[in-house]
Amino acid sequence: MKINTVLFDLDGTLINTNELIIASFLHTLDHYHPGQYKREDVLNFIGPSLYETFSSINQEKVNEMIMMYREYNHKMHDQLVTEYDTVYETLEHLSYKGYKLGIVTTKLRDTVNMGLKWTGLDRFFETVVTLDDVKRAKPDPEPVLLALSKLDSLPEEAIMIGDNYHDILAGQNAGTKTAGVAWSIKGEKNLEKYHPDYMLVEMRDLLHVLEVELD
Template identity: 65%
Template sequence: MEKKITTLLFDLDGTLINTNELIIASFLHTLNHYYPNQYTREDVYEFIGPSLLETFSGLDLERAEEMIEHYREHNHLHHDLLVEEYEGVYETIRELKERNYKVGIVTTKMRKAVQRGLLKGRLDSFFDVVVTLDDVKNPKPDPEPIELALKLIGSSAEETIMVGDNSHDILAGKNAGTKTAGVAWALKGRDYLEQYGPDYMLENMRDLLKIVES
């Protein structure tokens, strides 16, 4: 018999808050600085999901840290102007807490940026645990961040769903042994996510309320 779901872990960018335009703008700003007129908007989609170190190291190992700083400077400057809420997210997370579910965040962002995003999305008071890139050696899709979140929150993988908009989220959940849910509003699209075999596909975050009670 399957364990009842008690715990939900969420990616942040593209899942709980709409940072797509901010991320795309920050990548284009950085890439056009180092590689003028070589990258289009669509070209940067593949960079969304992995850590910045992974992405920029793949482009230029020697200048990766410099490129990360260039990206973050633009990202921080334009954060509040470009970040938006997703319909249904705030209400769903609030209701999950009211129903006494454990909720956490597992992200490849640094903690300072995560806290700013949570404030912008009005979500800063809800989460029992927030695991960021600062807390682990191996980011998603490695299971380490999810395993750390479960240890801190006091839950098992069998009673947990990992929710995200990227392959790294789905694969990390599978590697850690949790259930997984993809979000249909992912920038890369439903078809992209479905090829990684999530257990659930959410049309709206509110769909989670039915899933956890089933």
Template identity: 60%
Template sequence: MTKITTLLFDLDGTLINTNELIISSFLHTLDHYFPQSYKREDVYPFMGPTLHETFSSIDEERTEEMVARYRAFNIDNHDALVTEFDGVFETIRTLKENNFKMAIVSTKMRDTVIKGLKLTNLYQFFDVIVGLDDVTHPKPHPEPLQKALEALGSKPEEAIMIGDNYHDIDGGKNAGTLTAGVAWSIKGKEFLQTFHPDFMLDTMPELLDIVKVGAAEK
């Protein structure tokens, strides 16, 4: 196998725990338009696709105002509801110290990505961020991954795309990278395994073994 030099990370549900923020944002928005029609589990399928994809499938005529309502609530409640997953900071710091090239590839807007990274003190480790507003086609289209790889000077075969949703796994496959799912995905480990990622992480520090960072360096 080609030596792995590059790691592409999804953000929400992978590095930072935005599940409560996202669920609350969806329920706040949907309850305004369709009172008492949606429960928590009803919005799980909406986590991953872009907001425009989700809201246009619900009410095409009011998509823009629904997106605006969602984002306003999301920003207002961001810092109170976002936390980091166990082992993420230490793992990312170790990868950086070992000179791995790393990027965030997200379907969120760039400013919101940066907000989450700064809140969890991860911003310092990422030189490249590809957000929704940086591309024409979001994941699982290969464009966001290709843009990140180009900015990092990396080849697809040297990279792993790590994420909590099928958009990440399929996006990696479409771009020619290896892929890794995370078992702490709100959709469940079994769901992700149906998309056949090359690796499945039960904890974030397991990534260090995959990319051959020695035990002494952990």
């Protein structure tokens, strides 16, 4: 069955929030655990939900740490967030060709909206599924299946694209095709361990995967 629906993770896939995320983690962790964490230590925290990450570090201070992280993250957002190369034109072309486009993210809706509006990508998406909308985050299939339901699409008509193993597993668990992105901060080889159907070197490679004609 031909793919007509494309679901994307947001952070690290469409927009480069890596420096913002790393800075937000280091700011928070240095407050609660001074001097214990360096840049390389927090790379593994990119992908899972904040609750999952902070509860593994300090169960008693989870909610405080999440609040501090989000406050700093929002304050620094526009200074540190950028859009990846070829993302805008690829989304524009897919939208023009009639593909149904959605976002599936572990972020909260207010932060998602900030990133989409800042980069101008908000105009392309028919649905955005955030952590607010589900009980179980990726890699559980619930967020992907919810997005497909909102788009009136079947799993076999869809592909899930992301920079983290949570994205690949969520797509696989939901029954979609999957694609990893080679610009993942954790590295292409790390993502290949989870056997995505495709690996995109840059976002416009997606047009070739989907066999979209370039006008």
